[in-house]
Amino acid sequence: MLPIVQLVHRPGILDLGWGHPDPTALPVAALRRATDATLTRYGADALAYGAERGPGPLIEWICARLAHIDARHPDPAEVLITSGASQALDLLCTLMTAPGDTVLVESPTYHLAVRILRDHPLHLVAVPSDADGIDVEALTTILKQLAKRGRRARMLYFVPTYHNPTGVCLSLERRRALATIAAEHGFVLIEDDVYRELSYDAPAPPSVWSIAPPGTVVRIASFSKSLAPGLRLGYLTADASLTRRLIGSGVLDSGGGLNPFTALTVAEVCAAGDFEATVTRLRAMYRERRDALAQSLRMYLPPGCRFTVPGGGFFQWVELPEGVDAATLLPRAEQTGVSYLPGSRFYLDAARSNTLRLSFSLYPPHQLTEAARRLGEALAAIR
Amino acid sequence: MLPIVQLVHRPGILDLGWGHPDPTALPVAALRRATDATLTRYGADALAYGAERGPGPLIEWICARLAHIDARHPDPAEVLITSGASQALDLLCTLMTAPGDTVLVESPTYHLAVRILRDHPLHLVAVPSDADGIDVEALTTILKQLAKRGRRARMLYFVPTYHNPTGVCLSLERRRALATIAAEHGFVLIEDDVYRELSYDAPAPPSVWSIAPPGTVVRIASFSKSLAPGLRLGYLTADASLTRRLIGSGVLDSGGGLNPFTALTVAEVCAAGDFEATVTRLRAMYRERRDALAQSLRMYLPPGCRFTVPGGGFFQWVELPEGVDAATLLPRAEQTGVSYLPGSRFYLDAARSNTLRLSFSLYPPHQLTEAARRLGEALAAIR
Numbered sequence: 164m165l166p167i168v169q170l171v172h173r174p175g176i177l178d179l180g181w182g183h184p185d186p187t188a189l190p191v192a193a194l195r196r197a198t199d200a201t202l203t204r205y206g207a208d209a210l211a212y213g214a215e216r217g218p219g220p221l222i223e224w225i226c227a228r229l230a231h232i233d234a235r236h237p238d239p240a241e242v243l244i245t246s247g248a249s250q251a252l253d254l255l256c257t258l259m260t261a262p263g264d265t266v267l268v269e270s271p272t273y274h275l276a277v278r279i280l281r282d283h284p285l286h287l288v289a290v291p292s293d294a295d296g297i298d299v300e301a302l303t304t305i306l307k308q309l310a311k312r313g314r315r316a317r318m319l320y321f322v323p324t325y326h327n328p329t330g331v332c333l334s335l336e337r338r339r340a341l342a343t344i345a346a347e348h349g350f351v352l353i354e355d356d357v358y359r360e361l362s363y364d365a366p367a368p369p370s371v372w373s374i375a376p377p378g379t380v381v382r383i384a385s386f387s388k389s390l391a392p393g394l395r396l397g398y399l400t401a402d403a404s405l406t407r408r409l410i411g412s413g414v415l416d417s418g419g420g421l422n423p424f425t426a427l428t429v430a431e432v433c434a435a436g437d438f439e440a441t442v443t444r445l446r447a448m449y450r451e452r453r454d455a456l457a458q459s460l461r462m463y464l465p466p467g468c469r470f471t472v473p474g475g476g477f478f479q480w481v482e483l484p485e486g487v488d489a490a491t492l493l494p495r496a497e498q499t500g501v502s503y504l505p506g507s508r509f510y511l512d513a514a515r516s517n518t519l520r521l522s523f524s525l526y527p528p529h530q531l532t533e534a535a536r537r538l539g540e541a542l543a544a545i546r
Numbered sequence: 547m548l549p550i551v552q553l554v555h556r557p558g559i560l561d562l563g564w565g566h567p568d569p570t571a572l573p574v575a576a577l578r579r580a581t582d583a584t585l586t587r588y589g590a591d592a593l594a595y596g597a598e599r600g601p602g603p604l605i606e607w608i609c610a611r612l613a614h615i616d617a618r619h620p621d622p623a624e625v626l627i628t629s630g631a632s633q634a635l636d637l638l639c640t641l642m643t644a645p646g647d648t649v650l651v652e653s654p655t656y657h658l659a660v661r662i663l664r665d666h667p668l669h670l671v672a673v674p675s676d677a678d679g680i681d682v683e684a685l686t687t688i689l690k691q692l693a694k695r696g697r698r699a700r701m702l703y704f705v706p707t708y709h710n711p712t713g714v715c716l717s718l719e720r721r722r723a724l725a726t727i728a729a730e731h732g733f734v735l736i737e738d739d740v741y742r743e744l745s746y747d748a749p750a751p752p753s754v755w756s757i758a759p760p761g762t763v764v765r766i767a768s769f770s771k772s773l774a775p776g777l778r779l780g781y782l783t784a785d786a787s788l789t790r791r792l793i794g795s796g797v798l799d800s801g802g803g804l805n806p807f808t809a810l811t812v813a814e815v816c817a818a819g820d821f822e823a824t825v826t827r828l829r830a831m832y833r834e835r836r837d838a839l840a841q842s843l844r845m846y847l848p849p850g851c852r853f854t855v856p857g858g859g860f861f862q863w864v865e866l867p868e869g870v871d872a873a874t875l876l877p878r879a880e881q882t883g884v885s886y887l888p889g890s891r892f893y894l895d896a897a898r899s900n901t902l903r904l905s906f907s908l909y910p911p912h913q914l915t916e917a918a919r920r921l922g923e924a925l926a927a928i929r
Contacts, residue, residue, distance in 0.1 A: 165602025165622055167588065167810070169595040169802040186590035194593065194807075198581035205550065207569035210577065210774035212552040219548025239548055246629055246778070249801040257636070262645035262667050278796030284645050284667075391593035393807040395629070413661030418632040419552040424577075424776040425808060427550070 177534040178502040179521040182327065182477050188445055189391045193437035200431045201424070213423025215410040217244025217398070221430035225398055228433075232359060234369030240403035243410065246421045247395045248357050248385040252276060252320070255353060255381060256283040258412055259405075260317055265309060267319040267350070269297045271509035271518075273327040276320060276355065289511035290319070294471065296333030297321055299340045306348055316350040324367050325358035328509045328520035329480040330473025332368055342375035354382040357397070358476040360389040360442045363450035367475060378402040386429055388477070389442050396425050453479070455528030456521065456535060463539030465546065477524040480506070482517060483542070489519040495544060501537035560917040561885040562904040565710065565860050571828055572774045576820035583814045584807070596806025598793040600627025600781070604813035608781055611816075615742060617752030623786035626793065629804045630778040631740050631768040635659060635703070638736060638764060639666040641795055642788075643700055648692060650702035650733070652680045654892035654901075656710040659703060659738065672894035673702070677854065679716030680704055682723045689731055699733040707750050708741035711892045711903035712863040713856025715751055725758035737765040740780070741859040743772040743825045746833035750858060761785040769812055771860070772825050779808050836862070838911030839904065839918060846922030848929065860907040863889070865900060866925070872902040878927060884920035 170183055201209050216222065222242045230236035245251035260266065262284040268277060270289035280287055290305060291298045302319075309316060319341075323333035333341075345352045352371055359367045372382035385397035399406075409415060420426070432438050456479055457472045464470075467484030483489060489505040496502060506518025521538075523531055553566055584592050599605065605625045613619035628634040643649065645667040651660060653672035663670055673688060674681045685702075692699060702724075706716035716724075728735045735754055742750045755765035768780035782789075792798060803809070815821050839862055840855045847853075850867030866872060872888040879885060889901025904921075906914055 165599070165605055166597040167601045167603070167806075168591050169597055183595055186594060189590040189593040191585050191589050191593065195582060195585045198585075199578060202574050202578045202581075206574050207572040208551050210572040210574065210776040211569055212566055212775045214549040214552055216548070218550045220550070222548055246633075246805070247801050249797045250629075250633075250804075253640070253797045257640060257665055275796055275800035278799060280796070282640055282796050391807070392595045392802055393593040395801060395803075395805050395807070413658055413663070413665050414632045414636045416661060417658035418630050418778060419775055420778075421633075422629070422778050422805070422808075423550075424774070424778070425805075 175500050176497055176502050177500060177526060177530055177537065179523070179525070179534055180502050180504045181525050182522045184388070184392065184524055185526070188448060190432070190437060190441045193432050193435070193441065194391070194428070196435060197428045197431035197437065200435070201428045204431070205427055209424050209427050212419025213426070215415045215420050216242070216406065217420050218423055218427045218430060220434070221426045224430055224433045229400070232367065233373045235373035237400045238403065241400050241406060243399050243401070243406045244421060244426045245397045245399060247387060247397045248355065248383045249275070249279060250395070250421065251383045251397055251399050252279050252353065253282070254409065254412070254414070256280060256285065258409060259351065260285055264317040265314050267302070267305070267316050268511055269319070269321040270511045271328055271506065272320065273322055273355065274508045277511065280320065287511060288316070289513070292329070294331065296323060296326065296331045296337055297341065299337050299344065302344065306344070316348060318351045318353050319345065320353045320355065322355040323371055324356055325361065325473055325476030327358070327476065328478050328504070328506065330471065330476055330478050332474055335368060338368070338371045338374060342371055342379055345379045346376045352380040354380050356382045357385040357388055359384065361445060361449060361477070362475040363446060363453060364474045372400055378404070381405065389445070390429065390432065390438065394425050394429065396422055396429055449477070449524060452523040452526070452528055452531055456523045456531040459532040459535030463535045465539065465542050468542070477522050479521040479523055481519050481521060483519065485517055487542070487545070488516045490516065492541060492545060496538060496541040499537040499541045501534045501541065558883050559880055559885050560883060560909060560913055560920065562906070562908070562917055563885050563887045564908050565905045567771070567775065567907050568909070571831060573815070573820060573824045576815050576818070576824065577774070577811070579818060580811045580814035580820065583818070584811045587814070588810055592807050592810050595802025596809070598798045598803050599625070599789065600803050601806055601810045601813060603817070604809045607813055607816045612783070615750065616756045618756035620783045621786065624783050624789060626782050626784070626789045627804060627809045628780045628782060630770060630780045631738065631766045632658070632662060633778070633804065634766045634780055634782050635662050635736065636665070637792065637795070637797070639663060639668065641792060642734065643668055647700040648697050650685070650688070650699050651894055652702070652704040653894045654711055654889065655703065656705055656738065657891045660894065663703065670894060672896070675714070677714065679706060679709065679714045679720055680724065682720050682727065685727060689727070699731060701734045701736050702728065703736045703738065705738040706754055707739055708744065708856055708859030710859065711861050711887070711889065713854065713859055713861050715857055718751060721751070721754045721757060725754055725762055728762045729759045735763040737763050739765045740768040740771055742767065744828060744832060744860070745858040746829060746836060747857045755783055761787070764788065772828070773812065773815065773821065777808050777812065779805055779812055832860070832907060835906040835909070835911055835914055839906040839914040842915040842918030846918045848922065848925050851925070860905050862904040862906055864902050864904060866902065868900055870925070870928070871899045873899065875924060875928060879921060879924040882920040882924045884917045884924065
């Protein structure tokens, strides 16, 4: 039997390596209503080559939504509907870079975004980060070093809000500083903003896009976390001149937009109030899971382990005691019935090997507690 | 009001420039049944991160379908589900080429595919074609010239079956010769095979993929013509080692396949018999339109115009008398209420300016007849 889903269950293992939503959280009934409503309301228009930018109803909803959950809302000409965040990043690499261009990447960072960047002929340079996110002073030093070698940065990829894997939110001061530096040096900030809707304590901070000078930031967003990843639907906000450049590309022109039927369907989900209802439900569910995991880690992890509870997103980053290698620990952890991703996966270089990423999105609280207990047991066994 | 569809109606003009399906031909009811069935049968699995290759049920259906409509059917490991043909071509450029690689392109060819190729840092070289399709002798000469300059071809993009824009089917002899040449010279044939299901007189010829040595051909296919373009769903068949390379890319891994919800939905369309019913209906409808346009062109075009009636697809290619420039004629044609794409759009170089492409997909027979009459009127006016 060929598989349908990406997730692979390993019997006996609570696998906190997967950054996937709990299947029970996916809005099946809302999607059923929305597909039906879409085909009733739009008929054949829902199945035709779509407007290159994406369908008007979804663009208008996004503009209105961002007025609520960000510090600035875009004009429709600043929005482009994409087939998810991954495809948006790939498209930006294809259309905004030339071979050999230098692209800065916050480190640690989302490991699969690095894979997308590496599929293009780019020169990647790591920018270190600390407990407050990307290190702006280190960035300045790197830019100077690049300039000495006659190089300029073309883009910087980063996840400032509920970071994957660290859970950190970049401070407002650093957001402002980054925007200023990017504008001065003439590179584009690629702001991966896919966790904005999943805030558990307070509203998400303003996006860098919302506070930066025009043309400085492309913000990539997604319905994968707030609705369902299988829809492969996302959007970006950027300067109107850039969205025009993207719309003028061969892929968007020849295909008639990137995912028009699904985009109209999601517009119906939103119009019916099911988006708001879904994220409200997800926030409550994932908040409870985040808290259960944090509480259990406090209970079961041995002294010397450190972690900061994230304000949103899917991920709990854990620092093990110095000298403990999370990759070496992994087989032992899996023997006790728990798995995770070693932190080294998320670094471009100079990996801190005593780190790991736990995702609290896939399991209910009692299983997260058991996972923490097993992790503690594995750690105790190697001491 | 922001638009929903790509098509723009210009009042008073029968616009045979659009290679779009007639909206009345789009299977709205079948899609409604299929989305409902998908969410009932698969529940949350339909909305989760999908298997990277695409969902098993659709892959299995494609293997069985190609056993009926091609000379060889693939193994599941030779299939990859994509977000339409455009995105597949873009992905192949990203993952299979290096900057500066030489890519051969049949000329004339599908103009928007050229736009996708040009969005990558490739060196495009035109290969001429004649009334039987791509000119294999000319290709051999070009390969020799490249070799003299120390260059090799990496890929060749072509549309051998119901060609866009010419409607030509490449002869079986040339298909075999092309496969041999590609294998000898070590370049990959990118076979754009999106019109295979739309055959009006006889079954489509065997794909080059089906008769070529393993690893020589990537065949790109699509549900845009056979079901609906707004689904953005296609697939490719290629050597298992190549599909593994694609599956291992950042975009496919991070996104969980390219369009899983839509792919499962189309699997339901197919399982319900609605794919077969749709293509049977489309073949009858477009055959009638092709015949109506051809008959009307015979009636209304002045002497010196030449055309060959295509055996499938969407397009009627017309050669005007030598010295008549289709681009110069266009404003006059639009004044009489008909439009088309000048043939020069489809050439990489050395355009034959006395050619034009008419699409018979969008209008019913009586409007195609009127369009031909207006075209004849515009031609008469300039003589």
